[in-house]
Amino acid sequence: MPPSKVSRDISLAVIRTACSNCNLRELCLPFGLSEEELARLDELVNVRKRIKRGEHLYRAGQAFESIYAIRSGFFKTDVLLEDGRDQVTGFQMAGELLGLDGISTERHACNAVALEDSEVCHIPFSRLEKLSREIQALQHHFHKVMSREIVRDHGVMMLLGAMRAEERLATFLLNLSQRFTARGFSHSEFNLRMTREEIGSYLGLKLETVSRAFSRFQEEGLVAVQQKHIRILDTAGLKLLINRHGYPGHGL
Amino acid sequence: MPPSKVSRDISLAVIRTACSNCNLRELCLPFGLSEEELARLDELVNVRKRIKRGEHLYRAGQAFESIYAIRSGFFKTDVLLEDGRDQVTGFQMAGELLGLDGISTERHACNAVALEDSEVCHIPFSRLEKLSREIQALQHHFHKVMSREIVRDHGVMMLLGAMRAEERLATFLLNLSQRFTARGFSHSEFNLRMTREEIGSYLGLKLETVSRAFSRFQEEGLVAVQQKHIRILDTAGLKLLINRHGYPGHGL
DNA sequence: CGCCAACTTGATGGCTGTCAAGTCAGGTGG
DNA sequence: CCACCTGACTTGACAGCCATCAAGTTGGCG
Numbered sequence: 001m002p003p004s005k006v007s008r009d010i011s012l013a014v015i016r017t018a019c020s021n022c023n024l025r026e027l028c029l030p031f032g033l034s035e036e037e038l039a040r041l042d043e044l045v046n047v048r049k050r051i052k053r054g055e056h057l058y059r060a061g062q063a064f065e066s067i068y069a070i071r072s073g074f075f076k077t078d079v080l081l082e083d084g085r086d087q088v089t090g091f092q093m094a095g096e097l098l099g100l101d102g103i104s105t106e107r108h109a110c111n112a113v114a115l116e117d118s119e120v121c122h123i124p125f126s127r128l129e130k131l132s133r134e135i136q137a138l139q140h141h142f143h144k145v146m147s148r149e150i151v152r153d154h155g156v157m158m159l160l161g162a163m164r165a166e167e168r169l170a171t172f173l174l175n176l177s178q179r180f181t182a183r184g185f186s187h188s189e190f191n192l193r194m195t196r197e198e199i200g201s202y203l204g205l206k207l208e209t210v211s212r213a214f215s216r217f218q219e220e221g222l223v224a225v226q227q228k229h230i231r232i233l234d235t236a237g238l239k240l241l242i243n244r245h246g247y248p249g250h251g252l
Numbered sequence: 253m254p255p256s257k258v259s260r261d262i263s264l265a266v267i268r269t270a271c272s273n274c275n276l277r278e279l280c281l282p283f284g285l286s287e288e289e290l291a292r293l294d295e296l297v298n299v300r301k302r303i304k305r306g307e308h309l310y311r312a313g314q315a316f317e318s319i320y321a322i323r324s325g326f327f328k329t330d331v332l333l334e335d336g337r338d339q340v341t342g343f344q345m346a347g348e349l350l351g352l353d354g355i356s357t358e359r360h361a362c363n364a365v366a367l368e369d370s371e372v373c374h375i376p377f378s379r380l381e382k383l384s385r386e387i388q389a390l391q392h393h394f395h396k397v398m399s400r401e402i403v404r405d406h407g408v409m410m411l412l413g414a415m416r417a418e419e420r421l422a423t424f425l426l427n428l429s430q431r432f433t434a435r436g437f438s439h440s441e442f443n444l445r446m447t448r449e450e451i452g453s454y455l456g457l458k459l460e461t462v463s464r465a466f467s468r469f470q471e472e473g474l475v476a477v478q479q480k481h482i483r484i485l486d487t488a489g490l491k492l493l494i495n496r497h498g499y500p501g502h503g504l
Numbered sequence: 505c506g507c508c509a510a511c512t513t514g515a516t517g518g519c520t521g522t523c524a525a526g527t528c529a530g531g532t533g534g
Numbered sequence: 535c536c537a538c539c540t541g542a543c544t545t546g547a548c549a550g551c552c553a554t555c556a557a558g559t560t561g562g563c564g
Contacts, residue, residue, distance in 0.1 A: 079406050083495040087410040101406065103399035110406060129392060133385045140381060146398045147355035153405035154331050154353065154362060158339040160412035161456035165520070196543065204413035206521055211544055227529075227543075243335040417552070448511065458553055463512055479511075479561075 027095030047122040057112040064102030073118020074193040088202040115193040168203040169213045170238040192228040279347030299374040309364040316354030325370020326445040340454040367445040420455040422490040444480040
């Protein structure tokens with residue numbers, strides 16, 4: 001595992017930017033704001049940071065001050081148990097927010113690590129709260145984003161608590177596909193940014209089990225797997241696979 | 253499973269109430285508000301509903317309009333898969349909020365069921381948003397509550413993804429104990445409101461596994477179990493049990 | 505008193521974890 | 535440009551934890 005050396009401060013090239021020009025407007029905080037409101041958000045979200053692959057955006061325990069919007073790149077978040085076990089709690093891509101977990105205790109509750117060279121917008125939280133007291137649409141949208149995170153987490157609980165290995169992986173692939181689609185990329189072909197071990201941690205499986213499930217999907221013609229490159233060949237087949245184990249005598 | 257007959261409207265005895273007199277002030281939304289601010293919250297949260305054991309407070313798919321603060325009683329929330337599998341996503345007790353999942357899509361994303369006769373305070377969400385634009389402390393506290401839910405969910409993911417059956421149950425019991433303590437009840441002795449099957453669903457286990465784990469805890473003198481009555485005899489022992497399976501060669 | 509849901513306990517099996525060996529791909533240095 | 539090296543991945547054999555199936559017990563309630 002890489003982070004053996006003491007982590008220096010993140011190499012942050014600070015750049016001016018503007019939500020009003022961002023092509024992720026529709027996915028991110030600016031959603032639904034008027035021109036004038038957008039301009040006010042711009043004043044707040046005006047600093048971008050570059051995070052290189054493998055570096056931490058923040059670590060569990062650090063004081064919380066800001067949330068981050070992913071401008072480009074790919075992240076994972078994870079939590080650690082005292083004895084060294086860890087659990088990946090999510091993978092985040094462009095347009096999604098990082099750091100919401102820190103509001104609760106004013107300290108970050110998880111680690112956020114870039115899985116590829118990335119850029120994030122820096123959003124001081126107290127200023128966001130101030131602005132969302134003034135702009136109703138911003139307030140409401142922010143609440144929706146937090147709520148969506150809660151709903152997403154419940155979906156992961158379902159996945160971890162009630163699904164078998166292949167169902168979990170199928171759900172994961174379909175979810176990735178859908179999120180890539182929403183960003184204008186191919187829904188059927190993409191590169192995984194994370195290792196089998198990270199996928200396994202997220203899905204509550206060991207890396208060998210993830211690997212075997214991929215192989216089986218390939219045998220059955222559901223996907224074409226070549227290392228990190230994935231082509232989804234049979235979306236319907238993957239969906240079908242997920243709902244086959246509910247009632248006894250439902251096919252298997 | 254009971255809900256076979258068509259669910260009539262919840263029998264709701266509507267009662268006037270006031271946050272300013274509520275003995276759950278310190279746990280609930282009013283936390284940190286001044287006298288005057290409290291009075292304004294009172295205007296909003298002025299209706300109480302009674303929900304009888306087994307009844308739904310809301311169902312997945314219903315239009316979202318309000319969140320609910322539990323005044324007394326005990327609830328579970330769960331999500332359903334199309335094929336009939338379900339996953340309990342949480343157990344909620346007095347002072348906790350229900351319905352945050354509905355903000356995202358304006359429809360409830362899960363079911364909320366009373367596990368004993370309960371009372372909830374009804375909080376129209378649009379009015380809460382309005383008030384929290386005007387009262388900074390309320391806004392901030394509400395954000396903290398949502399964030400806390402996210403952090404809690406990540407803890408459950410850790411539990412489901414990285415722990416074994418007995419660790420999960422121990423974690424669950426310690427969590428209940430801590431929450432009862434915060435409400436002024438005994439930390440070592442309480443009654444479970446949920447069945448073994450519901451505990452199992454929450455923990456990603458079958459009811460038989462939950463039962464066996466209880467028996468084993470009893471054999472080892474960690475807890476005294478008599479049906480739904482639980483006495484925790486060795487808190488330290490339960491905690492110890494949780495961190496024994498991390499690194500290889502860590503005791504087991 | 506009897507019924508039924510909830511719970512406990514035992515026997516068995518299967519999914520996934522563990523351990524191990526081997527393959528592949530990408531990057532580095534000669 | 536190629537050999538080497540390393541991390542990531544695949545595949546196989548085996549084992550263990552938990553699910554499944556089944557029978558019996560308990561406790562609450564009408």
